Amino acid sequence: MRMRVRQLVINSYWLHTQYPEPSPKTGMATRTLYNEIGYPLTVQTATFAPNVSSNIHNHGTWGVVAVLKGREKHTFWKRVDDPQFPNKIEMVGEKIIKAGEIISFTPHAIHQVTAIGNEPAFSFTMYGDTQPRSRFIFDTTKHTAKPF
Numbered sequence: 001m002r003m004r005v006r007q008l009v010i011n012s013y014w015l016h017t018q019y020p021e022p023s024p025k026t027g028m029a030t031r032t033l034y035n036e037i038g039y040p041l042t043v044q045t046a047t048f049a050p051n052v053s054s055n056i057h058n059h060g061t062w063g064v065v066a067v068l069k070g071r072e073k074h075t076f077w078k079r080v081d082d083p084q085f086p087n088k089i090e091m092v093g094e095k096i097i098k099a100g101e102i103i104s105f106t107p108h109a110i111h112q113v114t115a116i117g118n119e120p121a122f123s124f125t126m127y128g129d130t131q132p133r134s135r136f137i138f139d140t141t142k143h144t145a146k147p148f
């Protein structure tokens, strides 16, 4: 999938024009590129204004992200085996993805995206079939996960 995404990113001028302006309220925006009944892929572009972060979330499916402009920091988390807090997570690492680079995730990935640098981060994202009730937003202080 990474190889196919790389071909698309390199060869599609159109894709680079699908830049959603970040919302003045949230500092982020997404644009859906593909939506077809029976093919439940999520294919979109996303923009984050400088220093804006997403919440900490999972996708419950595989994912490929290609950064087209700017830089994204992906912070990764994993669940901690704690009987008292079944949704407790701990940070396990971070990776900076620059324009031209691609990252992929397994269905177990939990991440947070932050645009770093002085320009917005603009990326192409593709996620597999998301099962109902498999996506969550994690709260690292209350150790809770709410449906996303």
Ligand SMILES: [Fe+2]
Pocket: 057, 058, 059, 111
């Ligand atoms: Fe995500």
